[in-house]
Amino acid sequence: MAPELCVLGQVELRVDGRLVEVGHARQRCVLAVLLMEANRVVTMEQLLDRVWADRLPHKARAVASNYVSRLRRVLTLAGDVAVVRRGGGYVLEVDPEAVDVHRFRRLVQQARGRDDARALALLEEAEGLWRGEPFAGLDTLWLAAVRTGLERERIAAQLDRIDVALRCGQHTEVLPELFALAERDDLDERVAAQFMLALHRTGRTADALAHYRQLRDRVVKQLGTELGITLQNLHQRILDTDPALILPSAAITSETAAGTEKPVPRQLPVPPRWFTGRSTELARLDEALTAELAEGPQPASTRSGTRAANTVVISAIGGAGGIGKTWLALAWAHRHLDRFPDGQLFVDLQGVSPTDEPMTPAVAVRGFLDALGVDPGRIPTDPEAQAALYRSLVAGKQMLIVLDNAATSKQVIPLLPGSPTCAVLVTGRIRPTSLIDRHCASYVNLGVLSPAEARALLAARLGSDRVTAEHDAVDELLELCGGYPLALSIIARIAATCPGLPLTELAAELRELGLEMLDHDIDPAASLPTVLSWSLHRxxxxxxxxxxxxxxxxxxxxxxxxxxxxxxxxxxxxxxxxxxxxxxxxxxxxxxxxxxxxxxxxxxxxxxxxxxPDDLRETALVRVLDFHLHTALAADRVLDPNRPVVRPDPPAPDVHPLLPADFPAATAWLTAEHATILATQRAAAALGRHHVVWHLARALDTFHRRQGYRHDALASWRAALNAADHLPDPATRSRTHRNLGRACSRLGLHVEAARHLDRALVLAVQCCDTAEQAHTRQQLAIACGQQGDDQRALDHARHAVDLYHTLDQPVWQAHALNVAGWFAARLGEFDAAREHCSAALARYRRHQHPNGEAATLDSLAFVAYRTGDHRQAVDHYHRALALFRTHGDAYEVANTLDRVGHPHAALGEHAQAHAVWQEAWRRYQEQGRDDDAERVRRQLDDLILTVASARSKKSWDRHGDAWGS
The missing domain is CATH 1.10.10.10 (Winged helix-like DNA-binding domain superfamily/Winged helix DNA-binding domain)
Structure with a gap:
């Protein structure tokens, strides 16, 4: 059986000339997709997108699979045709010669480089395969795009045939066809050149010159440009009655008369042997190629939009030096050699190199002309004429042009072919903005390798056994290299050339020497610092x-x-x-x-x-330290406006701190800059900027407490304690010991907490600082409570209340009253607890302190729960939660969620208890509070057992009643 599969018209299957029914329109769409990708995998996602786009049917995958199954049954009639599953999709296995579109493309390719008589026959055969509009009667977005591309391929093949026919002296035969083409595509310069030449050869020179004038008027008026140099030269030759126009060009016939083919350039360097990963980037380059070939050549009359219709689609790969741009380009190019049968051109434009200036476009063009086999005697001397000749030679050919290591778009643009049948791949460190903006280049910004890709690279270079045997050392090498391909290659080279060297030693050396180990004195290309230095030259x-x-x-x-x-x-x-x-x-x-x-x-x-210069570096660091310090202090004042202001030194000149406008802005800035502020504190310590170190600890204090960043708070206040020894105010040391004691206490470091808090109290007494004594007493109360000594905690809290009373500080007194109320409740002194907490709540509300109000509501809820008023406890807890959430106090939100679950459970509200404990458990985990998280997990387990037991008892009671009856 001789199957014929057709898409250049109706989508059909014929066996021995007999039409075989394929099915309804949607099933023919599925067949069309598989035919266009014959012998290549079509994934399920591609199939769904190309057949249904965004209007997927219910259970789309099942529907698509069903259609494919039906096609399998139909295609069994065709003999050597089958649809098989492979690689997560489907492949239609078929001889390409059985599919008209692939046979058409093969004939067009074969025609290139053949003698004119043979080329003409092949092109005529190719055009004879067309039976109308491709995919006639089918309408999907993907098929419409491919249909447009195929129409352009047909027009390109038609114009190729006319070119050959003119060389063969068939100007009279093609003249009627050119009349129609010139009328339809009245801005297409290639059609115009063919039409003028045919008119001139048939003795209608005046008509040829008139057509040129009319075309020029239209181009100037509609496009605002001049005609191309090729058409201008033809016009001049007609005016000069160049005798070479009357007969086919001697230069061409001499080359083809004996059947000699021009050389096909194969300039791609060897593909990278150790190339790994980059699947996402390779897929993006594939997509660009698919889009390009689908669009194909376009008549000039259809030019519109931001990209000229006859402009090739360009792919550009950008990234840092040593990131693997050239490797990616070569790996992709070698995987697609079959798509560029007319050759591949490659040039290193030397955009970034140790000493050389970037290559000029004229030099690159001359190299391309040599590669294309142009007789040196026929190469024009004018660079623009050389570029025009280069574009003419690649016009209509399926070629890949790789422009490696480009400096700028200005260097690349003269090297772009004018034919959309070519593909261009550009690499460079500088982003080619003009290529992206004006030529719609698709841009791939190449980053580092993923950990898995980096490990695969080392395994490929060193062998999987060695990489597996020293797993921990490899992990450290991967971390130190950060996925940077050149760094990984250098390490792999060192390890491969020293097979007896343990990778642990290599990792230790890299950790100690850093970039110095990635340097090379002799080979600049093998030195990461040198390669990076080239990026600075311009x-x-x-x-x-x-x-x-x-x-x-x-x-x-x-x-x-x-x-x-x-x-x-x-x-x-x-x-x-x-x-x-x-x-x-x-x-x-x-x-x-x-x-x-x-x-x-x-x-x-x-x-x-x-x-x-040393002073330049230090001045710059001082400025940025001051920027972060003063912005952090401004954010802290927004978070806690009731906190006493402690002013640092003014910022350095020309420093303009940010002033967050509200609570969300302040929280967002501190969240985004948290790691940077901690690094700023370390940098300030290294510079000896002790006041910056201390004030940054204080600026972060509220944020750390509310977010539950206990370890960061500890590190920050430990740094502040070292800085306080260099600051003149003794009260600063007392405050620092107190805050450091609180940070230790929150982490369960009770011995260290007690030492710092006791020292803070001693210093406060020595300085006769009543406020600091009160603050420290209050913190001592909390620390004692965390160790289970509630009575001692209550004594410290009441002492703090008395001290605050002498200072006439109602908000501070409210803090101590609430703490006293809490510990009174813990000791079962509920009347005293209510009295203390109610007094605190009144002060907080009077002075508009919502966080204090929330904390006191939490305490009152605890009192209500312990005295059996579970409904009031729930109400108080949820009001406290709302305030804590509003003011971003994640630490206390977790605590209150934990507590509110108990009265919910006591009220039989098991679903609510489960919900709040589930959230508390998650928040404790996020904050690294493992003991609290484990305790809540046990509460959840107990709750589940309680609910299960209750349900079981109800079931037993119901069945018992039934059995009793």
């Missing part, structure tokens, strides 16, 4: 300084206002510097207006900062 001095300062700025990332403070630049200039570094692939822009460097690039930036 930056201005100011931008190189910004890059260096970013390497020593505290924190894992930064923002524009912080960079302005660091550099002392106005924000507009700082923004331009950041943009330049981002476009040079030295900096990544992240959500929320943040900028970050890869760790190894940051290490290199810090190394370059050592070349800056």
């Amino acid at each position: 930056l201005t001095g100011e931008r190189r300084t910004v890059f260096a300062l970013l390497g020593i700025a505290p924190g894992p990332d930064t923002t524009l206002p912080a960079v302005a403070a660091l550099t002392g630049l106005p924000q507009a200039r700082a923004r331009k510097a950041l943009t330049a570094l981002e476009e040079a692939s030295l900096l990544d822009r992240r959500p929320g207006g943040r900028f970050a460097m890869h760790g190894l690039i940051r290490d290199y930036a810090a190394a370059t900062a050592r070349d800056l």
Whole structure:
């Protein structure tokens, strides 16, 4: 049986010339998709998208599978055709010659490079396969796009045939066809050239010149441009009555007369042997190629939108030096050699190199002309004419042009072919903005390898046995390299050339030496610092300084206002510097207006900062420290406006701290900058800026307490204690010991907490600081309570109440009253507890202190629960929860959720108890409060057992009644 599968018209199956019924329209759509991708996997997701798009049927996968099953049964009639499952999708296995569209493309490809007589026959055969509009009667978004692309391929093949026919002297035969094409595509310069040549050869030179004038008028009026150089040259040759126009070109016939084919360039370098991963990026490049080939050539009359219809779609790969751009380009190119049968051109444009200037486009074009086999004697001397000849030679061919290591879009644009049958792949460290903006290039910003990809790279280089045997050392190497391909390759090279070297030693050396180990004195391309240094060559001095300062700025990332403070630049200039570094692939822009460097690039930036003057570095650090300190203090004042203001030194000149407008803004800023502020405190300690260290601990204190960041609070106050020894005010040391004691107490470090709190009390007494004595007494109460000594806790709290009373500080007194009320309730003194807490609640409400109000409602709820008033307990707890949630106190939200579950359970509200305990358990886990989380988990288990037991008893009672009756 001889099957024929057709899509260039109706989607049909014919066996020995007999039409076989395929099925309804949607089933023919499925067949069309499989035919277009013959012998290639079509995933289920692709099939659903191409057949139904966003209008999927109910149980779409099952429907699609059903259609495929029906097609299998139909295709059994065709003999050597089958649909098989493979790779998570379907493959239609078929001889491509049995499918008209693939036979059409094969004939068109074969025609290129053949002698004119053979080429003409092949192209005529290809055009004869068309029986109307592709996929006639079928209408899906994907098929419509492919249909448009196929129509363009048909037109391109038609124009190729006319070119060959003109070379064969068939100008009279093609003239009627050209009349129709010129009328339909009245801006297409290729059609115009063919039409003018045919008219001239048939003796209608005046008509040819008139057509040129009319076309030029339309182009100037409608497009605002001049005609192309090729058409202008043809016009001049007609005016000059060039005798070579009368007969086919001698240059062409001499090459083809003996059947000699022009060389097919195969310039791609060897593919990377150790290439791993990058599946997402490879898929994006595949998508660009698919879109390009689907669009295909377009008549000039259809030009519209932001991209000219006859402009090739370009893929650009950007990223830092050593990130693997060229590897990705070559790996992708070698996987798609079959899509570019007319050859591949490759050039290193030397955009970033140790000493050389970037290659000029003229030099690259001349290299391409040599690769395309042009006789040196026929190459024009004018660079623009050379570029025009290059574009003419690749026109209509399926070629890949790889422009590696480009410096700018300006260097690339003259090398772009004019034919949409070609594909262009550009790599470079500088983002090609003009290619993206004006030529709609698809851009792949290449990042580091994932941990799995990085491990696979080492395994490929070193062998899986070695990588498995030293798993921990490999983990450390992966962490130190951060997925950076060049760093991983350098480490792999060292390890592979020293097979007896344990990877643990290699990891220790890398940890100690850092970038120094990734350097190489002899081979610049094998040195990560050297490769990165090339990116700085074309930056201005100011931008190189910004890059260096970013390497020593505290924190894992930064923002524009912080960079302005660091550099002392106005924000507009700082923004331009950041943009330049981002476009040079030295900096990544992240959500929320943040900028970050890869760790190894940051290490290199810090190394370059050592070349800056010492005073410049220190001044920059002082500015950014002051920016973070004063913004953090402003945010803290928004979080707790009742807190006493303790003012640090004023910020350095040209530092403009942010002033968060409200509670959400302050919380958001502190959350986003938390890691950076902690790093700022460490940097301030290293610089000896002791007042910054202490004030940052205080600025973060409220945020740390409310978010439950207990370990960060401990580290922050320990740093503050070291700084306090260098500060003149003795009260500062008392405050620091007190806050450090509280941080220790929250983490269960009771011995250390007691030592710091006792020291704080001694210092406060020595300084006759009544307020600090009261604060410390109150904290001692809480610390004693955490150790289970409620009576001693109550004594400290009442002592604090008395001290606050002498100071006439009602809010502070309310704090102590609430603490006293809590411990009185713990001791069963419920009347005293209510009295203390009610007094505290009145003061908090009078002075508008919602967090204090929430804490006191929590205490009153505990009193109500312990005295059996479970409904009032629930009400108080939920009012407290609402206030804590409103003011972002995650720590106390967890505590109150834990407590409210008990009265819910006592009231038989088991679902509510389960919900609040479930949330409390989750919050405790998030805050690292493992003991509390485990306790709540046991409460949940007990609750479930209680509910299950109650249900079982009810069931027994019901059955017992039934049995008794």
